[in-house]
Every structure is written in structure tokens, then in C-alpha cells.
Amino acid sequence: MSVFGPVVKIHPVVLASICDSYERRNEGASRVIGTLLGTIDKHSIEVTNCFSVPHNESEDEVAVDMEFAKNMYELHKRVSPTEVIIGWYATGFDITEHSVLIHEYYSREATNPIHLTADTALQSGKMNIRAYVSAQMGVPGKTVGVMFTPLSVKYIYYDTERIGVDLLQRTRMTPGRTKGLTSDLSQVAGSASRVQDMLTTVLAYIEDVLSGKVTADNSVGRFLMDLVNKVPTISAEDFENMLNSNINDLLMVTYLSNLTQAQIALNEKLVLL
Amino acid sequence: PSFPRVFTTQAASMASTAGTLDSPVKQIQIEGMVVLKIIKHYQEEGQGSEVVQGVLLGLVVEDRLEITNCFPFPQHTEDDADFDEVQYQMEMMRSLRHVNIDHLHVGWYQSTYYGSFVSRALLDSQFSYQHAIEESVVLIYDPIKTGQGSLSLKAYRLTPKLMEICKEKDFTPEGLKKANIGFEHMFEEVPIVIRNSHLINVLMWELEDKSTVADKHELLNLSSSNHLEKSLQLLMDRVDDMSQDIVKFNTYSRNLSKQQQQKHQYLQRRQQENAQRQSRGEPQLPEEDINKMFKPPQPPPRMDTLLIAGQVNNYCQNVKEFTSQNLGKLFMAEALQGHN
Numbered sequence: 001m002s003v004f005g006p007v008v009k010i011h012p013v014v015l016a017s018i019c020d021s022y023e024r025r026n027e028g029a030s031r032v033i034g035t036l037l038g039t040i041d042k043h044s045i046e047v048t049n050c051f052s053v054p055h056n057e058s059e060d061e062v063a064v065d066m067e068f069a070k071n072m073y074e075l076h077k078r079v080s081p082t083e084v085i086i087g088w089y090a091t092g093f094d095i096t097e098h099s100v101l102i103h104e105y106y107s108r109e110a111t112n113p114i115h116l117t118a119d120t121a122l123q124s125g126k127m128n129i130r131a132y133v134s135a136q137m138g139v140p141g142k143t144v145g146v147m148f149t150p151l152s153v154k155y156i157y158y159d160t161e162r163i164g165v166d167l168l169q170r171t172r173m174t175p176g177r178t179k180g181l182t183s184d185l186s187q188v189a190g191s192a193s194r195v196q197d198m199l200t201t202v203l204a205y206i207e208d209v210l211s212g213k214v215t216a217d218n219s220v221g222r223f224l225m226d227l228v229n230k231v232p233t234i235s236a237e238d239f240e241n242m243l244n245s246n247i248n249d250l251l252m253v254t255y256l257s258n259l260t261q262a263q264i265a266l267n268e269k270l271v272l273l
Numbered sequence: 274p275s276f277p278r279v280f281t282t283q284a285a286s287m288a289s290t291a292g293t294l295d296s297p298v299k300q301i302q303i304e305g306m307v308v309l310k311i312i313k314h315y316q317e318e319g320q321g322s323e324v325v326q327g328v329l330l331g332l333v334v335e336d337r338l339e340i341t342n343c344f345p346f347p348q349h350t351e352d353d354a355d356f357d358e359v360q361y362q363m364e365m366m367r368s369l370r371h372v373n374i375d376h377l378h379v380g381w382y383q384s385t386y387y388g389s390f391v392s393r394a395l396l397d398s399q400f401s402y403q404h405a406i407e408e409s410v411v412l413i414y415d416p417i418k419t420g421q422g423s424l425s426l427k428a429y430r431l432t433p434k435l436m437e438i439c440k441e442k443d444f445t446p447e448g449l450k451k452a453n454i455g456f457e458h459m460f461e462e463v464p465i466v467i468r469n470s471h472l473i474n475v476l477m478w479e480l481e482d483k484s485t486v487a488d489k490h491e492l493l494n495l496s497s498s499n500h501l502e503k504s505l506q507l508l509m510d511r512v513d514d515m516s517q518d519i520v521k522f523n524t525y526s527r528n529l530s531k532q533q534q535q536k537h538q539y540l541q542r543r544q545q546e547n548a549q550r551q552s553r554g555e556p557q558l559p560e561e562d563i564n565k566m567f568k569p570p571q572p573p574p575r576m577d578t579l580l581i582a583g584q585v586n587n588y589c590q591n592v593k594e595f596t597s598q599n600l601g602k603l604f605m606a607e608a609l610q611g612h613n
Binding site for chain 1: 304305306308309310312313314315316317318342345346347361364365368371372373374416419420423424455456467469470472473475476477479480481498501505508512515519522575578582585586588589592593596597598599600601602603605606607609610
């Protein structure tokens with residue numbers, strides 16, 4: 001479907017908060033709603049934070065604790081003054097009539113707010129995350145309605161966020177859904193083994209192409225050439241020298257830090273005599 | 274910056290449950306969302322070498338401390354003189370209670386710059402936290418190390434020995450000797466485990482589906498001299514501080530021994546005088562209060578030395594970890610070249 005308007009960029013922390021507040025919802029509530037905070041650009045809207053707002057929903061009416069929402073926004077503004085209200089979110093698959101009312105409320109708080117839905121009940125087997133903007137429709141003067149037009153959603157990360165998300169993704173593998181934090185050389189080993197896995201996949205593909213099982217793809221071939229050329233060709237002697245000087249530096253630093261530690265331990269013992 | 278101390282009836286209820294435990298926390302379990310929030314907070318508000326702080330919320334389950342949520346603390350700005358931090362905290366926790374988020378204080382987090390976090394302020398804050406809530410921890414998040422490829426999040430608590438000393442506020446050399454505490458026994462590290470609920474796992478699958486395989490291999494980056502330089506610089510500064518402190522202590526002990534000698538000599542002279550007077554039949558000189566005449570020199574506080582030693586130790590550990598990783602990477606690069 002074609003999309004108009006700005007692109008919505010979401011940080012994963014917002015989605016994690018939404019899932020968490022859905023898990024903590026009150027008895028009997030089928031969905032949770034909350035405010036989205038972020039920054040607006042000319043071409044995109046970046047959603048960086050959110051908080052949930054208590055609300056009651058029944059067949060014919062909906063009540064949102066607006067006082068609470070205002071309060072929380074004030075508190076959040078103290079920490080990050082650059083974030084503004086840019087819209088609201090709701091869990092659930094579809095947009096209901098109540099959403100229109102809530103959207104109207106948020107239109108008062110922000111210009112042209114966006115509405116984010118996240119299907120946490122997984123009705124369609126996936127967690128559909130969609131964003132909408134409201135637009136007027138209908139016959140002017142007579143029946144006027146509101147239509148929600150979808151926007152394209154992208155996920156963006158800071159570098160450190162990317163690394164955090166990578167670690168979190170590894171909790172999917174373990175049975176207890178837990179993951180400890182490793183340190184030192186084991187991390188380098190882990191990273192190296194991942195690169196090795198990737199290389200084996202690539203090698204398998206090349207084998208297939210060579211034996212004719214898979215037709216060769218030129219763009220992939222170009223990537224492969226880039227890959228092989230990435231290893232710089234340096235004369236063996238120069239490389240030896242560079243390697244040795246680097247290793248010497250590192251060994252010296254290790255020696256010095258060990259020495260320092262021995263020194264302070266000694267000092268400690270002497271003082272306590 | 275000093276951290277405000279907000280302990281209300283929650284602290285009392287926590288303390289009663291803690292009383293039934295016979296040992297403090299053995300493990301920390303963090304929700305993935307908390308990790309993301311801490312990362313985001315530093316990224317947005319903590320550029321430069323300022324520390325960012327925040328509060329951790331959660332609950333205690335057997336010997337595990339579960340951290341389920343957190344909220345950041347605004348930084349201390351000059352123009353916010355009437356900003357009431359206590360009020361901010363109370364409001365935040367009250368609001369979070371409405372949306373069913375655990376509102377029990379279980380600790381606090383702080384970002385660090387190249388590993389320099391062992392300071393008086395941290396000690397004071399953690400002491401007041403641990404005093405009120407037995408299981409509380411301080412999470413140290415190292416953004417620079419994380420940026421290099423692996424999440425660096427550590428949890429520390431004060432050892433019981435150190436708690437004793439802080440309670441007594443007895444920082445003289447004799448006091449510390451009595452407790453027999455070394456810089457290695459100041460903090461104890463608690464292992465951390467990250468846990469995600471099933472829904473968050475579903476979210477992770479979606480994210481992996483939709484996002485590009487970005488530049489995920491920072492960890493294998495070979496260029497390290499910048500980081501090493503900075504760490505060594507900080508280490509050198511600390512060692513300088515330490516040597517100054519040692520010099521101070523040496524002068525103090527020298528003064529003390531000199532004074533002892535003087536006292537001894539004075540006493541001896543007194544005795545001699547008295548003996549002479551006795552032999553001449555004159556009244557003896559009154560015994561004067563020695564201590565008033567020789568005022569003992571002020572012993573320097575030893576707490577700073579401990580802190581500096583702890584910090585130096587921390588730097589050395591970090592440097593060694595770093596060099597071991599880099600050596601591994603260098604050998605890998607050599608293997609790669611060898612095939613050419």
C-alpha cells in the first residue's frame with residue numbers, strides 16, 4: 001500500500017515498554033493505551049520514549065485519566081526537555097470508535113498526532129506494528145468522519161542500543177529465557193565464531209554455484225569480490241613488524257598494570273602493620 | 274553530586290522481608306527493557322563525561338533481586354535551584370503504581386567514564402541505600418565499553434565489613450586496622466542475568482525480521498590505542514593521587530614517632546629532676562599532663578586511600594581485560610594474513 005507523509009522511526013525501547021505495560025494491565029482490560037514522546041523532524045517522526053496511561057473502556061464509553069497523562073509528561077520533561085508528545089499508542093489489532101475519541105484528545109496536546117498500534121495479542125500470528133495519522137473525510141458540512149491513513153514504520157537504533165538488542169536477542173535461545181553477561185576473551189571468541197558461521201554459509205553458496213546447482217548472481221559475485229579484497233595485502237615483513245610492536249605494547253601495559261596492583265596490595269599490607 | 278535519600282514506609286516493609294533472609298542477594302535478574310532504558314538514557318542525556326543516574330525498581334525473590342523497571346533522574350542543573358528531587362521521586366513512584374509497575378526501590382544505576390566510579394559520593398549513596406534496604410545494588414553502566422561491542426553492566430554492593438565501618442564513621446588508621454579491610458573487600462560484584470518474557474521474545478523476532486543486519490561487529494575492531502591511552506591516563510592520575518596520599522601518611526607517622534620520642538625524653542628528664550630534688554630535699558615538681566603539652570598530630574583519614582586504591586585496582590582490571598581481548602584479535606588478524 002502506498003504511504004504518504006513522514007516516516008515513523010521507532011526505537012526498540014518504546015516497543016519493549018509497550019509490551020511490558022500490556023503484560024501488567026488491569027484485570028478485565030483488553031488493551032492498554034499510553035502517550036508517545038519523541039522529536040519531530042521535517043521528514044520523519046522519531047519516537048524515543050513512552051509511558052502508559054490508565055484508562056477504562058466499556059461498550060459505550062471510554063475514560064482516560066488525563067490528569068495522570070499531564071503529570072507524567074511534566075515529570076518526563078524534567079529529564080529530557082527535548083521530547084514532546086507526538087501521539088499515542090494502543091495495543092490491539094484494530095482501530096475502534098473509542099480510538100477516535102482518544103485521538104481527538106491527543107490532537108489537543110500535539111499537532112497532528114500519530115497513532116501507533118501494536119498487536120500484542122498476536123491475533124494474526126505476528127505482532128503487527130503500525131502507525132497512522134488521522135485525516136478528515138466525508139462531505140464537508142454534512143457527515144464528517146475521520147480516516148486513519150497508515151504511515152511507514154522503520155526501526156532505528158543508536159549504536160549502543162544495537163549492541164544491547166543483540167544481547168537481548170540471544171535470550172530467545174536458552175530455555176529459561178535468561179542470559180548471563182560474559183566477559184573477556186569469550187566475547188571475542190563468540191564474535192569470531194559468528195563470523196565463521198557466516199563464512200561457512202557463504203562458502204556453501206559458492207560451492208553450489210560452482211557445481212551448477214544455483215545460478216550465479218552477479219551482484220552477489222561483486223560482494224564476494226569486495227569481501228576478499230578487504231583483507232589488505234601487506235608484505236609479510238611489514239605485517240610481522242606491525243604485529244610485534246602491537247603485541248609488545250599490549251604486553252607492556254599488562255605488565256605495568258600487574259605491577260601497579262602488586263604495589264597497592266603491598267602498600268595496604270604495610271600500612272596495616 | 275549527592276544523591277537524595279528517599280526512604281519511606283516502603284523501606285520498612287522491605288526491611289522486614291529482608292530480615293527473614295539469612296544472606297543478601299546472590300544474583301540479579303534484569304528485564305531486557307530496563308537494559309534498553311538505561312542505554313537510551315545515557316545516549317540522550319549523558320554526552321560528555323557527566324554521569325547520569327536513575328532509580329531501579331523491582332522486587333526480591335528468594336536470593337535473587339529482580340529488576341523490572343527503572344526511571345531516570347534529571348541532572349543537577351544550576352538554574353533549577355528549587356527543584357525538589359524528593360518530590361520528583363515520590364511523584365514518579367506514585368504514578369507508576371497506578372499502572373501496576375513494581376514501585377519498590379531496589380537500587381540505583383549510574384553511568385561511568387572509563388571505569389572511574391569508586392568515589393566518596395558513590396560510597397555514601399550506596400551506603401544509605403543499603404542501610405535502608407538490605408538488598409539494594411548499584412548498577413554501573415559503561416557506555417564506552419558497550420560502544421566497543423559488548424554490553425558492560427556490573428552490579429555492586431558494599432561488603433558487610435565496609436558497611437560496619439561506614440556506620441561507625443571511624444576512618445582513622447586504627448579503626449580500619451581493627452576491621453582488617455583491604456581495597457579488594459570494599460565492593461562485592463553480583464552476577465547479572467538478563468531475562469525476557471515471552472512477549473518480548475516475540476518482539477525480538479519481529480525486530481530481527483524487519484531490521485537490516487547492521488554493522489554488528491564492533492567487537493572485532495582492531496584499532497584500540499585511543500581507548501588504551503585514555504585508560505592509562507586516568508590510571509596515571511590516580512596513581513599520582515595515591516602517591517601524594519602516601520607521602521602525607523608517611524609525614525604523619527614520622528611526626529608521630531618524633532613526638533613519641535620527645536614525650537619519652539621529657540618524662541625521663543622529669544624523673545631525673547625529681548630524683549635530684551629528692552636528694553636535695555626539695556618538693557617535687559608536680560606531674561603535668563603530658564598530653565596537653567604534646568598535642569598528638571591529626572591522623573589523616575584513611576578512607577580516601579582505600580577509595581583510591583580501589584579505583585586503581587578497577588582501572589588495572591579493565592586494562593588487563595582490554596589487552597587480553599586485543600591480543601586475541603591480533604592473533605586472529607595474523608591467521609588471516611597467513612593464508613594469503
